[in-house]
Amino acid sequence: MSTVLNEVLEANKQYVEDFGEKGDLALPPARQFAVLTCMDARLDPAKYAGLSEGDAHVIRNAGGRASEDAIRSLVISYKLLGTKEWFVIHHTECGMELFTNEILGDLLASSLDTATFDGEWKDTGSTPGSDAGKSIDFLTISDLAGSVVEDVEKIRNHALVPPYIPIYGYIYDVKTGRLIEVEAATKIGQIK
Secondary structure (H helix, E strand, C coil): CCHHHHHHHHHHHHHHHCCHHHHHCCCCCCCCEEEEEECCCCCCHHHHCCCCCCCCEEEEEHHHCCCHHHHHHHHHHHHCCCCCEEEEEEECCCHHHCCCHHHHHHHHHHCCCCCEECCCEECCCCCCCCHHHHHCCCCCCCCHHHHHHHHHHHHHCCCCCCCCCCEEEEEECCCCCCEEECHHHHHHCCCC
């Protein structure tokens, strides 16, 4: 058994011991909001947004982007589980700023092994690759604030998103922990 697996299972045992009344939490989020943010391990939405179990929906993906799957989750969040406000939160020093679709497509075509980065991406793998990555939009980021605006706009204009849900746009600063509003995004996300 791997070390990581053992650590996770041991942590779960400790969690179960202190689980208490959490089994009685309601399915809908108590604070009636959702957060779309990045999967980056430096971000802890529970801490930076003051969340406890049962408070809010947290949707995470690479870059915190408004992909079709993220929007699907937001639609379910409001339509079936009653969220009334949404946050789109990207962050500084995001790995999604370090490559383009072309770079990742080429790396995947070279091999499926993990690439290395020393200022530029290099594939050092020896296994076969696949060209399938060349047809994927990985939703990379070239303008951080612009990506927040783009995602809030994409959500706001989606046919299944009602105009009465406010959508706020923020950037999380990984050096300070501060949430910085992207005013242009929040303006687009205002209730219509």
